[in-house]
Amino acid sequence: xxxxxxxxxxxxxxxxxxxxxxxxxxxxxxxxxxxxxxxxxxxxxxxxxxxxxxxxxxxxxxxxxxxxxxxxxxxxxxxxxxxxxxxxxxxxxxxxxxxxxxxxxxxxxxxxxxxxxxxxxxxxxxxxxxxxxxxxxxxxxxxxxxxxxxxxxxxxxxxxxxxxxxxxxxxxxxxxxxxxxxxxxxxxxxxxxxxxxxxxxxxxxxxxxxxxxxxxxxxxxxxxxxxxxxxxxxxxxxxxxxxxxxxxxxxxxxxxxxxxxxxxxxxxxxxxxxxxxxxxxxxxxxxxxxxxxxxxxx
Numbered sequence: 001x002x003x004x005x006x007x008x009x010x011x012x013x014x015x016x017x018x019x020x021x022x023x024x025x026x027x028x029x030x031x032x033x034x035x036x037x038x039x040x041x042x043x044x045x046x047x048x049x050x051x052x053x054x055x056x057x058x059x060x061x062x063x064x065x066x067x068x069x070x071x072x073x074x075x076x077x078x079x080x081x082x083x084x085x086x087x088x089x090x091x092x093x094x095x096x097x098x099x100x101x102x103x104x105x106x107x108x109x110x111x112x113x114x115x116x117x118x119x120x121x122x123x124x125x126x127x128x129x130x131x132x133x134x135x136x137x138x139x140x141x142x143x144x145x146x147x148x149x150x151x152x153x154x155x156x157x158x159x160x161x162x163x164x165x166x167x168x169x170x171x172x173x174x175x176x177x178x179x180x181x182x183x184x185x186x187x188x189x190x191x192x193x194x195x196x197x198x199x200x201x202x203x204x205x206x207x208x209x210x211x212x213x214x215x216x217x218x219x220x221x222x223x224x225x226x227x228x229x230x231x232x233x234x235x236x237x238x239x240x241x242x243x244x245x246x247x248x249x250x251x252x253x254x255x256x257x258x259x260x261x262x263x264x265x266x267x268x269x270x271x272x273x274x275x276x277x278x279x280x281x282x283x284x285x286x287x288x289x290x291x292x293x294x295x296x297x298x
Contacts, residue, residue: 023050036102077235
């Protein structure tokens with residue numbers, strides 16, 4: 001699979017951020033923030049989807065993934081400054097942001113903390129906050145696969161518990177790369193039938209495998225820090241986001257069940273809500289619609 005050229009920039013505190021660009025170089029800039037785990041390689045495998053939408057898509061390795069330096073103890077909110085640093089390096093003043101799965105909270109952070117720069121933002125099959133500021137444990141895990149419930153408990157126990165478990169899971173995923181068609185992400189991660197069909201597609205499977213290798217083959221710092229940050233306070237108030245927000249969620253999602261999207265939809269002021277007829281990966285068939293909304297004049 002042909003990948004875009006990777007470039008890097010530096011943050012104010014001296015860290016490296018690695019990023020790629022896809023689609024139309026002269027198009028409307030849209031940052032697409034990868035899931036957990038993932039990398040700068042996570043995107044729609046058909047580059048023409050971005051070109052047809054007139055979009056300059058920018059992806060990057062979140063801190064600790066791939067070629068980006070770790071930011072130990074980072075919160076979800078820290079993503080906003082890193083996205084702004086890449087935009088500055090590219091000379092982009094204003095841009096839209098979308099995030100899928102674990103990237104959803106980081107996209108919302110950009111909308112909350114960069115209101116003068118973010119035109120629109122989206123959370124796609126992203127989780128709601130955990131605990132007092134979001135969903136109770138009972139509601140957070142209802143309908144969720146056992147693997148993700150385990151990740152929640154390991155994360156709440158802290159890095160010393162979480163890291164070896166995620167390393168074991170990552171090593172398994174890297175060694176098999178989805179050889180078990182019924183459990184492409186390993187035992188305990190049962191997917192909806194529509195998701196099994198989606199991730200079995202050669203183009204999607206190849207992209208996901210490549211993205212995992214790019215993000216986690218050398219180290220899993222980003223994976224660890226994502227899990228830790230998502231279940232801790234995010235560092236901003238979801239209900240105070242003032243830029244236009246879209247919440248897309250899968251009605252059959254077993255990784256991030258629908259009640260997460262429903263909570264975000266009723267909490268974020270005037271959110272545009274799109275229930276996806278499918279599961280966690282249904283967005284790949286409807287990405288053009290999301291890109292059209294993200295680049296629509298507000």
